[in-house]
Amino acid sequence: MSATIVWFQLDLRLDDQPALGFAVAAGNAVIPVYCLDIAREGKWAPAGASKWWLHESLKSLDASLRVKGSRLILRSGDTVKELMALAKESGATSIAFNRRYEPWVREQEEALQTAAQSRGISLHRFESSLLFNPDVIRTGSGLAYKVFTPFWKNCRSLAAPDAPRAAPSKITPPTQWPSSLELSDLKLLPNKPWIKGLADAWTPGEAGGAANVRAFLKQAVGDYSVGRDVPGVRGTSLLSAHLHFGEISVRRVWLATQTRMSDETKTFRDNADKFRAELGWRDFGYNVLSNFPRTANEPLRSEFKEFPWQENAAHLRAWQRGMTGYPLIDAGMRQLYATGWMHNRVRMNVSSFLVKHLRQHWLRGAEWFWETLVDADLASNSLGWQWSAGCGADAAPYFRIFNPILQGEKFDPQGDYVKRWVPELKNLTPKFIHQPWNASSEELQMAGVELGKNYPRPIVDHVQARNGALAALKMCNASRGAALDAE
DNA sequence: TTTTGAGTTGTTCGA
DNA sequence: GTCGAACAACTCAAA
Numbered sequence: 001m002s003a004t005i006v007w008f009q010l011d012l013r014l015d016d017q018p019a020l021g022f023a024v025a026a027g028n029a030v031i032p033v034y035c036l037d038i039a040r041e042g043k044w045a046p047a048g049a050s051k052w053w054l055h056e057s058l059k060s061l062d063a064s065l066r067v068k069g070s071r072l073i074l075r076s077g078d079t080v081k082e083l084m085a086l087a088k089e090s091g092a093t094s095i096a097f098n099r100r101y102e103p104w105v106r107e108q109e110e111a112l113q114t115a116a117q118s119r120g121i122s123l124h125r126f127e128s129s130l131l132f133n134p135d136v137i138r139t140g141s142g143l144a145y146k147v148f149t150p151f152w153k154n155c156r157s158l159a160a161p162d163a164p165r166a167a168p169s170k171i172t173p174p175t176q177w178p179s180s181l182e183l184s185d186l187k188l189l190p191n192k193p194w195i196k197g198l199a200d201a202w203t204p205g206e207a208g209g210a211a212n213v214r215a216f217l218k219q220a221v222g223d224y225s226v227g228r229d230v231p232g233v234r235g236t237s238l239l240s241a242h243l244h245f246g247e248i249s250v251r252r253v254w255l256a257t258q259t260r261m262s263d264e265t266k267t268f269r270d271n272a273d274k275f276r277a278e279l280g281w282r283d284f285g286y287n288v289l290s291n292f293p294r295t296a297n298e299p300l301r302s303e304f305k306e307f308p309w310q311e312n313a314a315h316l317r318a319w320q321r322g323m324t325g326y327p328l329i330d331a332g333m334r335q336l337y338a339t340g341w342m343h344n345r346v347r348m349n350v351s352s353f354l355v356k357h358l359r360q361h362w363l364r365g366a367e368w369f370w371e372t373l374v375d376a377d378l379a380s381n382s383l384g385w386q387w388s389a390g391c392g393a394d395a396a397p398y399f400r401i402f403n404p405i406l407q408g409e410k411f412d413p414q415g416d417y418v419k420r421w422v423p424e425l426k427n428l429t430p431k432f433i434h435q436p437w438n439a440s441s442e443e444l445q446m447a448g449v450e451l452g453k454n455y456p457r458p459i460v461d462h463v464q465a466r467n468g469a470l471a472a473l474k475m476c477n478a479s480r481g482a483a484l485d486a487e
Numbered sequence: 488t489t490t491t492g493a494g495t496t497g498t499t500c501g502a
Numbered sequence: 503g504t505c506g507a508a509c510a511a512c513t514c515a516a517a
Contacts, residue, residue, distance in 0.1 A: 147493085147494060148494085148495070149493080149494065149495085150493090150494095229496080277495085278495095281495080344496085345496080348495095348496065352497090387495085387496095394494070394495080396495085396496085396497080397494090397497090399497080399498080400496090400497045400498080401497070401498070402496095402497065402498085403497080403498060403499090406497085406498075407497090466498085466499095
């Protein structure tokens with residue numbers, strides 16, 4: 001019996017897994033493999049919190065495979081070499097995998113193609129991690145989209161994404177298993193007590209992802225348009241990391257949402273559509289990254305290359321540690337460090353604060369998020385940071401600068417979120433919870449807050465920082481005008 | 488080819 | 503307190 005290697009990447013599931021489905025349907029023995037290839041992914045290889053998640057997810061995938069009579073082979077190093085070695089060792093004659101869209105993928109696929117061809121191994125590539133194939137979504141003039149609304153409108157006008165397919169009931173093992181590393185050999189677990197907080201907050205793996213899908217569709221989705229903006233409540237789907245690692249199929253989520261929508265009110269459907277548009281943003285991010293690969297490291301709008309970013313290690317560190325003196329910002333940064341995740345409303349605020357108030361390069365923010373987020377995803381991270389900095393696709397206009405006090409009062413009016421993550425402020429009244437420096441000394445004393453001692457004073461003044469950012473951004477716009485005039 | 492309308496999430500100021 | 507305008511000009515995408 002011939003064997004098919006199923007090369008797992010960001011598709012760590014059995015449900016609606018086209019490469020696995022193909023191998024099983026072919027009636028072959030199946031050799032599931034994951035290869036950790038840190039060198040290939042370079043700067044944007046899995047780091048920090050993502051590595052912890054990956055470790056847990058691989059463990060979970062192996063357990064799921066064993067229930068089906070199979071297991072997961074682990075390798076490390078250059079993927080093309082490892083896959084070829086594995087094929088030789090096992091006698092496999094075909095390799096099936098689901099496609100990725102990162103900048104380095106094209107080169108890797110070419111190398112794989114060359115190597116496989118010379119050995120008579122057939123390759124089978126599938127689309128599975130997006131709703132719509134970024135090669136296909138094009139404007140009327142055949143270009144890639146740079147604006148979300150027309151992009152999404154176009155997507156929605158097309159046929160619905162392919163229906164998901166169920167997990168195979170049985171996976172045929174090879175007569176003999178090829179060699180495999182132990183999970184611990186991949187050295188994915190950081191040697192820090194830090195991971196305890198991640199483990200308390202999340203259940204990586206296909207079952208954990210499915211549980212979050214069910215919980216979201218049962219409850220929060222019906223009030224998503226409003227609820228998603230309130231960081232103190234569970235109003236979002238909590239699916240980002242599960243989607244990133246492909247533990248759940250985005251097409252499965254799409255279909256489940258549709259099924260849930262079919263017998264509900266218009267209000268419900270509008271809320272659910274809002275959520276679906278967020279899945280659309282995930283697709284859009286990959287669309288931009290796939291068509292403009294340089295945006296992982298460079299601004300899409302090239303005039304921003306000249307932007308006068310400031311370097312201030314103390315400011316960067318205060319931001320990372322949640323010690324800026326702005327409660328909403330600090331709560332977000334501490335939630336991030338403690339749980340590997342931050343609420344979206346707060347992500348916008350902390351990123352605006354870093355790139356505008358502190359005028360630090362958006363890459364510094366992207367790098368910290370990359371290290372600390374369990375859902376770190378190159379497409380979403382690049383798109384998000386460039387959106388915040390104003391230098392990306394469909395980016396925020398330069399004068400859109402979040403006011404962390406106002407945002408706190410608007411979206412966390414009672415200070416529930418701040419109190420959870422910045423406990424030294426928990427006895428402040430809602431009136432001052434987002435601006436403790438404006439409280440009277442009696443008020444502060446009553447709440448046990450000593451500014452500059454157990455909670456920092458603001459590291460920058462909002463009005464001053466805002467004006468500084470506006471001036472710098474205006475200059476950037478002006479320099480672009482000059483550059484265009486010179487052409 | 489040219490024209491037209493629009494573009495995720497905001498803030499501030501003055502009436 | 504509430505509301506509309508200004509904050510800019512440009513690029514995008516479809517008509």
